Amino acid sequence: MSEMKYHNNFLREVEERVEEGHMVKMCMQCGVCSGSCPFGPHWAHPPQELFMMIRAGKREEVLSSDSMWMCTSCYQCIVRCPRKLPITHIMHGLAYLAKREGKVPKGQPTAQFGQMFWDNLTKTGRVNELKLSLSLYFKDGFGQGIKNAMAMQSVGLGLMKAGRLNPLEILGGHSIKDKSGFQAMLKKAREIEDTRRKLA
Amino acid sequence: MANKTYSFYPGCSSQGKASSSNYLTSTNSMCQKLGITLNEVPDWNCCGASIGYGGGGELPRVVLSARNLALSEQHNAGQDMVATCAACWLASREAKERLDHSPEMKADANVALKEAGLEYKGQAQARHMVEVLLEDIGMEALQSGVKKPLKGIKFAGYVGCQTNRPFGIVGESFENPMYLDNMIEAMGAEAVSNYDQKVTCCGGALAFSEPEKSQKQIKDIIESAYDHGADMIVTPCPLCQANVEIYQGEVNKRYGTKFNIPVTYYSQLITVAYGGTAAEAALGGHLVAPAKLADIANK
Numbered sequence: 001m002s003e004m005k006y007h008n009n010f011l012r013e014v015e016e017r018v019e020e021g022h023m024v025k026m027c028m029q030c031g032v033c034s035g036s037c038p039f040g041p042h043w044a045h046p047p048q049e050l051f052m053m054i055r056a057g058k059r060e061e062v063l064s065s066d067s068m069w070m071c072t073s074c075y076q077c078i079v080r081c082p083r084k085l086p087i088t089h090i091m092h093g094l095a096y097l098a099k100r101e102g103k104v105p106k107g108q109p110t111a112q113f114g115q116m117f118w119d120n121l122t123k124t125g126r127v128n129e130l131k132l133s134l135s136l137y138f139k140d141g142f143g144q145g146i147k148n149a150m151a152m153q154s155v156g157l158g159l160m161k162a163g164r165l166n167p168l169e170i171l172g173g174h175s176i177k178d179k180s181g182f183q184a185m186l187k188k189a190r191e192i193e194d195t196r197r198k199l200a
Numbered sequence: 201m202a203n204k205t206y207s208f209y210p211g212c213s214s215q216g217k218a219s220s221s222n223y224l225t226s227t228n229s230m231c232q233k234l235g236i237t238l239n240e241v242p243d244w245n246c247c248g249a250s251i252g253y254g255g256g257g258e259l260p261r262v263v264l265s266a267r268n269l270a271l272s273e274q275h276n277a278g279q280d281m282v283a284t285c286a287a288c289w290l291a292s293r294e295a296k297e298r299l300d301h302s303p304e305m306k307a308d309a310n311v312a313l314k315e316a317g318l319e320y321k322g323q324a325q326a327r328h329m330v331e332v333l334l335e336d337i338g339m340e341a342l343q344s345g346v347k348k349p350l351k352g353i354k355f356a357g358y359v360g361c362q363t364n365r366p367f368g369i370v371g372e373s374f375e376n377p378m379y380l381d382n383m384i385e386a387m388g389a390e391a392v393s394n395y396d397q398k399v400t401c402c403g404g405a406l407a408f409s410e411p412e413k414s415q416k417q418i419k420d421i422i423e424s425a426y427d428h429g430a431d432m433i434v435t436p437c438p439l440c441q442a443n444v445e446i447y448q449g450e451v452n453k454r455y456g457t458k459f460n461i462p463v464t465y466y467s468q469l470i471t472v473a474y475g476g477t478a479a480e481a482a483l484g485g486h487l488v489a490p491a492k493l494a495d496i497a498n499k
Contacts, residue, residue, distance in 0.1 A: 019258040038401040042413055070410075073250030074401035075365035079374045088366075092253035099254065113409035114254020121252070125245040127212040129219055136408055155446050158487040159219065166217035174215050177243050181316030185267065186260050189312035193259040196308075 008057040017197045019093030020086045027051040033077035033087050039070040047077060047087050050094065063103035068095040069110040100199045112139055122186055125176030130169035204336055207276035207324065208238035209268055209292065211285040212246050213438045220285070220438035222485030226467040227284050227329065229480035233471065234337060234345070241272045241281065247291035250362075251405035259308055265295030266309045269326065270318040280325040282332055284467075286362035286437040292326035293367055330369060330436050330466070334379055339386055347475035348499065349388020353492045355469075356392045356425035356433045357381045360440035361401050375399065383466055384434065387473040397424040402443040411450070418444055419451050422459050431492055433463045441465060445487055462490035472497045 007015075014021040027048055034046030045053065045067045053062050068091040077087040095111070098104050104111045113136060120132045137152070138145030149156075159165035166173070176182055194200040214224035231238055245268060248261045256264075269292060272281040283289040299306045300322050310319055333342060357380035365374050372379055377399070381391035400421050403414025421444055425433050435441050445463040452459055468490070471481040478497040483490055 019253075038403075038417055039406070039410075039413055042410075069254075070406075072361075072401050072404045072406050072414075074361040074404065076361070076401070078366045079368075088250075092250075093258065096253055096257050100257075109409040110251075110406055111254055113405065114251050116255075117249070117251050117405070118255025121212075121246040121248065122256075125243075126215070127246050129213070133408075154449055155487075159446065162222070162485045162487055163217055164219050164221055164485055169217075174212070174218070176245050178316060181318075182245060182267070184315035185263055185312045185318075186256075188315045189260040189263045189309070190257070192308045192311060193257055197257075199257075 008055070010057045010059040010062070011055055013059070014054050014094070014097075017199070018090065018097050020089040021093055023085045024051050024054055024090060026083050026085055028083055030082060032080050032082065033085075036076040036080050037070075038072055038074055038076070043067045043070050047091065060103075062094065063098040063101055064105060065098075066105045066108050068092075068098070069104070069108050071095070097199075122183065124172075124174065125179060125182045126174045128169050128173045130165060130167065130173070134170075203235045203237075204332070205237040205239065205279055206282040206327075206332065207272040207279040208240050209244055209272070209281055209283045209288055210240065211244075211283060211288040211438075213285060213442075219442050222482035223284060223438050223441070223465050223467060225482035225485070226465055226471050226480070229471040229476050229482075230467045230474070233474040233476065234333075234342075236332065238282070239276045239279065241268055242275050243271060244268050247285075247288045249287040249291065249405065252291075259305070259312070261291070262295045262298055262305065263309050263312045265292045265326075266299060266313055266320045267316060267318060268292060269296060269322075269324050270313055270320045272324045273321055274318070277323075280327045282327050282329055284329045284438075286328075286360065287439065289326060289328040290362045290367065296322070296326050328363060328369075328436075330363060330379065333383075333466075334369060339382055342383070342470070343386035346386070346388055346473045348473055348496055350469060350473050350493070350496060351388055353496075354390040354392065354429055354431050355384045356395045356428060356430035357384055357398055358395070358421060358425070358433050358435040358440060358444065358463075359398050360435055360437045361399065361404070363436045364399055380434065380436065380466065384469065387469050389469070392425070392428040392430050395424060395428055395430075397421045402440050404439060404443075407443045407447065411447075412454075414443070415447055415451050415454055418447055419455055419457065422448065422451070422461060423457070425461060426459070430461070432490055433461060434466055434469060435463065436466055448488065460488055462486060462488045462493070464490050464493060468493065
């Protein structure tokens with residue numbers, strides 16, 4: 001990237017450190033992504049605006065925004081983008097960089113849930129749906145957790161009755177066999193990515 | 201019928217007593233009736249879904265799928281790896297695309313995989329069960345095996361997002377895919393012909409973290425099914441199925457609606473139309489019972 005001397009620093013940083021970040025500069029500001037997004041009304045800065053802000057060097061505003069955490073991964077923006085920007089992936093990448101740089105707004109629910117999901121799956125190699133639900137309900141403390149769990153009681157009981165939720169999962173549940181190899185693999189992958197993206 | 205063999209990646213949600221265990225039961229029944237043999241990928245792991253980005257970043261997420269594909273290559277050599285879950289398929293195919301197009305990423309992934317004694321070579325294809333049905337068996341052959349046409353049931357074919365975008369099914373449009381409607385008709389049922397919410401997002405993982413915003417999506421999906429006279433909704437995606445079925449009570453509380461509509465899988469339709477029992481189609485695995493489908497299965 002060094003030959004691009006007129007690129008601003010933040011655009012250059014995004015190109016180097018964000019998943020598919022090299023495509024940000026290709027945005028032509030048409031706004032089809034923003035109009036296609038199911039959570040469009042809830043974004044403070046819709047995708048094309050984030051791209052413009054990156055090009056304007058607004059590092060703090062972009063990384064501390066909760067906008068990219070509104071992505072539901074529906075891929076509508078990707079298939080409609082006339083310039084074929086992988087917008088969904090860029091949103092994921094920006095969100096992850098924000099997390100690693102400690103810029104995520106406090107209590108951002110999808111950032112919290114995303115981390116819970118990752119921690120849950122990496123523990124045994126497979127998702128434990130019961131523990132995942134409970135960690136979400138109890139994220140704001142025990143009292144709130146009981147309230148949340150009570151509010152969702154009918155859903156939980158319905159699923160149990162339908163054979164789609166197992167209370168015994170709390171004791172361990174599904175797991176892969178080669179947990180140690182699996183975890184070593186993920187540790188190594190993270191090391192490599194952290195070095196390449198200067199995230200460490 | 202066909203006698204075809206595939207490597208099979210069932211995914212977390214379809215495990216015993218997990219949220220889409222009825223998808224797995226009905227898939228097994230459907231495949232048995234269609235002459236499809238599924239060899240489970242030994243020791244498969246979670247694909248990371250989409251929401252895995254928040255904690256995992258890119259390479260750790262890609263190696264999750266690389267491990268599954270490597271296990272599939274090694275143990276089920278020469279077989280396509282087939283997933284039933286939209287997220288499992290998407291993650292596997294996305295990872296495969298990146299690994300096969302970027303020598304650097306492939307090399308990095310293999311350094312990580314070596315820690316688990318594995319190597320990704322890129323030999324196995326990542327496919328969805330719907331592709332197997334449409335491309336390897338074909339709609340005509342699928343229709344020809346129907347024993348009990350699903351007469352008198354009107355379905356809203358809810359394709360959702362990730363079975364449809366960004367890869368989708370070859371020959372289908374992203375905006376108005378027709379294969380699910382065609383499949384409904386092939387099973388002898390009636391499809392809602394102008395189901396405007398067929399590719400609307402249900403909120404995905406954000407149904408958990410942003411319930412209010414997601415339930416607006418779910419409301420739109422169900423409302424349109426009712427307004428078009430559907431008896432049931434049918435979908436190929438386990439998260440669509442769960443979100444649209446289990447939050448109906450919450451949506452009713454929030455919006456004053458009286459939703460109570462069954463949400464089924466294509467594998468349940470095919471199993472019943474092929475003469476399977478209610479148990480084979482896992483029709484007991486619902487919060488809203490698909491009574492009309494059970495009536496045909498019990499006949």
